[in-house]
Amino acid sequence: MVDDWWGRPISASLPRLFLDHFHRTSLVAEDGDGLAGFLIGLLSPSLPDSAYVHFVGVAPRARRGGLARDLYQRFFDLAAAEGRTKVKAITSPVNQRSIAFHTAMGFTVTGPVADYDGPAVDRVVFQRELPLP
Numbered sequence: 001m002v003d004d005w006w007g008r009p010i011s012a013s014l015p016r017l018f019l020d021h022f023h024r025t026s027l028v029a030e031d032g033d034g035l036a037g038f039l040i041g042l043l044s045p046s047l048p049d050s051a052y053v054h055f056v057g058v059a060p061r062a063r064r065g066g067l068a069r070d071l072y073q074r075f076f077d078l079a080a081a082e083g084r085t086k087v088k089a090i091t092s093p094v095n096q097r098s099i100a101f102h103t104a105m106g107f108t109v110t111g112p113v114a115d116y117d118g119p120a121v122d123r124v125v126f127q128r129e130l131p132l133p
Protein backbone atom coordinates (compact mmCIF):
# COMPACT_ATOMS: atom_id res chain seq x y z
CA MET A 1 0.00 0.00 0.00
CA VAL A 2 2.98 2.34 0.26
CA ASP A 3 2.77 3.43 -3.38
CA ASP A 4 -0.83 4.53 -2.74
CA TRP A 5 -0.01 6.21 0.57
CA TRP A 6 2.98 8.10 -0.92
CA GLY A 7 1.22 8.85 -4.21
CA ARG A 8 4.21 7.66 -6.26
CA PRO A 9 6.21 4.42 -6.72
CA ILE A 10 8.20 3.99 -3.51
CA SER A 11 7.94 0.30 -2.57
CA ALA A 12 11.39 -0.51 -4.01
CA SER A 13 12.83 1.53 -1.12
CA LEU A 14 11.15 -0.74 1.43
CA PRO A 15 12.48 -4.25 0.79
CA ARG A 16 11.66 -7.12 3.12
CA LEU A 17 15.00 -6.92 4.94
CA PHE A 18 13.71 -3.92 6.90
CA LEU A 19 10.81 -5.99 8.25
CA ASP A 20 12.89 -9.11 8.87
CA HIS A 21 15.78 -7.40 10.64
CA PHE A 22 14.48 -4.15 12.14
CA HIS A 23 11.05 -5.07 13.51
CA ARG A 24 12.26 -4.77 17.11
CA THR A 25 12.75 -1.04 16.61
CA SER A 26 9.80 -0.51 14.25
CA LEU A 27 6.16 0.24 15.02
CA VAL A 28 2.77 -0.61 13.56
CA ALA A 29 -0.53 1.17 14.32
CA GLU A 30 -3.91 -0.39 13.59
CA ASP A 31 -7.45 0.94 13.77
CA GLY A 32 -10.83 -0.64 13.04
CA ASP A 33 -10.07 -0.56 9.30
CA GLY A 34 -6.68 -2.29 9.54
CA LEU A 35 -3.21 -0.80 9.12
CA ALA A 36 -3.32 2.90 10.01
CA GLY A 37 0.38 3.70 10.10
CA PHE A 38 3.89 2.39 10.59
CA LEU A 39 7.42 3.51 11.33
CA ILE A 40 10.52 1.61 10.21
CA GLY A 41 13.34 2.64 12.52
CA LEU A 42 16.74 1.32 13.49
CA LEU A 43 19.47 1.86 16.02
CA SER A 44 22.64 2.39 14.00
CA PRO A 45 24.97 -0.61 14.43
CA SER A 46 27.93 1.61 13.43
CA LEU A 47 27.18 4.97 15.08
CA PRO A 48 26.48 4.20 18.75
CA ASP A 49 24.85 7.59 19.43
CA SER A 50 22.50 7.49 16.44
CA ALA A 51 19.07 6.20 15.47
CA TYR A 52 17.51 6.43 12.03
CA VAL A 53 13.94 6.50 10.70
CA HIS A 54 13.86 4.87 7.29
CA PHE A 55 10.12 5.18 6.61
CA VAL A 56 7.07 6.61 8.34
CA GLY A 57 3.64 6.40 6.78
CA VAL A 58 0.08 7.09 7.86
CA ALA A 59 -2.98 5.98 5.88
CA PRO A 60 -4.66 8.93 4.15
CA ARG A 61 -7.84 8.30 6.19
CA ALA A 62 -5.89 8.69 9.45
CA ARG A 63 -3.77 11.77 8.69
CA ARG A 64 -3.54 14.99 10.71
CA GLY A 65 -4.71 13.23 13.87
CA GLY A 66 -1.31 13.03 15.54
CA LEU A 67 -0.54 9.40 14.65
CA ALA A 68 2.87 10.05 13.06
CA ARG A 69 3.74 12.31 15.98
CA ASP A 70 2.85 9.47 18.36
CA LEU A 71 4.89 6.91 16.38
CA TYR A 72 7.91 9.27 16.40
CA GLN A 73 7.58 9.95 20.13
CA ARG A 74 7.53 6.21 20.84
CA PHE A 75 10.59 5.73 18.65
CA PHE A 76 12.39 8.63 20.36
CA ASP A 77 11.64 7.00 23.72
CA LEU A 78 12.93 3.58 22.72
CA ALA A 79 16.04 5.07 21.07
CA ALA A 80 16.81 7.23 24.12
CA ALA A 81 16.36 4.21 26.39
CA GLU A 82 19.11 2.53 24.33
CA GLY A 83 21.43 5.49 24.80
CA ARG A 84 20.89 7.15 21.43
CA THR A 85 21.15 10.96 21.38
CA LYS A 86 20.54 11.72 17.69
CA VAL A 87 17.80 10.77 15.24
CA LYS A 88 18.21 11.21 11.51
CA ALA A 89 15.90 10.80 8.51
CA ILE A 90 15.85 11.90 4.87
CA THR A 91 13.20 12.63 2.28
CA SER A 92 12.81 13.56 -1.34
CA PRO A 93 12.74 17.32 -2.04
CA VAL A 94 9.26 16.90 -3.57
CA ASN A 95 7.83 15.61 -0.29
CA GLN A 96 6.57 18.86 1.24
CA ARG A 97 4.33 16.98 3.71
CA SER A 98 7.34 15.14 5.10
CA ILE A 99 9.35 18.39 5.35
CA ALA A 100 6.44 20.08 7.19
CA PHE A 101 6.03 17.09 9.51
CA HIS A 102 9.72 16.80 10.42
CA THR A 103 9.97 20.56 10.96
CA ALA A 104 6.97 20.33 13.34
CA MET A 105 8.72 17.46 15.15
CA GLY A 106 11.74 19.64 15.93
CA PHE A 107 14.17 18.35 13.31
CA THR A 108 16.70 20.66 11.70
CA VAL A 109 16.23 20.62 7.93
CA THR A 110 19.27 20.65 5.62
CA GLY A 111 19.19 20.80 1.86
CA PRO A 112 18.16 19.63 -0.63
CA VAL A 113 21.66 18.09 -0.61
CA ALA A 114 22.73 17.53 -4.22
CA ASP A 115 23.65 13.94 -5.19
CA TYR A 116 23.04 12.72 -1.60
CA ASP A 117 22.04 9.21 -2.73
CA GLY A 118 23.94 9.12 -6.02
CA PRO A 119 24.06 11.19 -9.21
CA ALA A 120 21.01 13.51 -9.43
CA VAL A 121 19.38 11.87 -6.39
CA ASP A 122 19.02 14.89 -4.12
CA ARG A 123 17.68 14.50 -0.57
CA VAL A 124 16.52 16.72 2.27
CA VAL A 125 18.24 15.70 5.52
CA PHE A 126 16.57 15.86 8.96
CA GLN A 127 18.41 15.66 12.27
CA ARG A 128 17.19 16.01 15.85
CA GLU A 129 18.86 15.66 19.23
CA LEU A 130 17.27 13.40 21.85
CA PRO A 131 17.27 14.25 25.54
CA LEU A 132 19.09 11.77 27.76
CA PRO A 133 16.57 9.58 29.63
Ligand SMILES: CC(C)(COP(=O)(O)OP(=O)(O)OC[C@H]1O[C@@H](n2cnc3c(N)ncnc32)[C@H](O)[C@@H]1OP(=O)(O)O)[C@@H](O)C(=O)NCCC(=O)NCCS
Nearest residue numbers: 055056057058063064065066067068069097098100101104
Ligand atom coordinates in the same frame (compact mmCIF):
# COMPACT_ATOMS: atom_id res chain seq x y z
C1 LIG B 1 4.06 12.77 6.68
C2 LIG B 1 3.00 11.91 7.41
C3 LIG B 1 3.68 10.64 7.93
C4 LIG B 1 2.39 12.71 8.57
O1 LIG B 1 1.52 11.85 9.28
P1 LIG B 1 0.29 12.44 10.18
O2 LIG B 1 -0.14 11.37 11.13
O3 LIG B 1 -0.73 13.05 9.30
O4 LIG B 1 1.04 13.60 10.99
P2 LIG B 1 0.59 14.21 12.41
O5 LIG B 1 -0.91 14.31 12.45
O6 LIG B 1 1.24 13.48 13.51
O7 LIG B 1 1.19 15.69 12.27
C5 LIG B 1 2.07 16.28 13.23
C6 LIG B 1 2.39 17.68 12.76
O8 LIG B 1 3.14 17.65 11.54
C7 LIG B 1 2.73 18.73 10.68
N1 LIG B 1 2.11 18.18 9.47
C8 LIG B 1 1.72 16.90 9.25
N2 LIG B 1 1.19 16.76 8.00
C9 LIG B 1 1.22 17.99 7.44
C10 LIG B 1 0.82 18.50 6.18
N3 LIG B 1 0.24 17.71 5.25
N4 LIG B 1 1.01 19.82 5.94
C11 LIG B 1 1.56 20.64 6.85
N5 LIG B 1 1.98 20.21 8.10
C12 LIG B 1 1.81 18.89 8.36
C13 LIG B 1 1.72 19.55 11.47
O9 LIG B 1 2.44 20.55 12.20
C14 LIG B 1 1.17 18.51 12.42
O10 LIG B 1 0.63 19.07 13.60
P3 LIG B 1 -0.89 19.67 13.59
O11 LIG B 1 -1.76 18.69 12.85
O12 LIG B 1 -1.21 19.78 15.04
O13 LIG B 1 -0.80 20.97 12.85
C15 LIG B 1 1.83 11.52 6.43
O14 LIG B 1 1.37 12.69 5.76
C16 LIG B 1 2.20 10.48 5.38
O15 LIG B 1 2.11 9.27 5.63
N6 LIG B 1 2.60 10.93 4.16
C17 LIG B 1 2.97 10.00 3.08
C18 LIG B 1 4.22 9.24 3.43
C19 LIG B 1 5.42 10.14 3.69
O16 LIG B 1 5.64 11.10 2.97
N7 LIG B 1 6.23 9.81 4.74
C20 LIG B 1 7.39 10.61 5.15
C21 LIG B 1 8.61 10.35 4.36
S1 LIG B 1 9.43 8.78 4.80
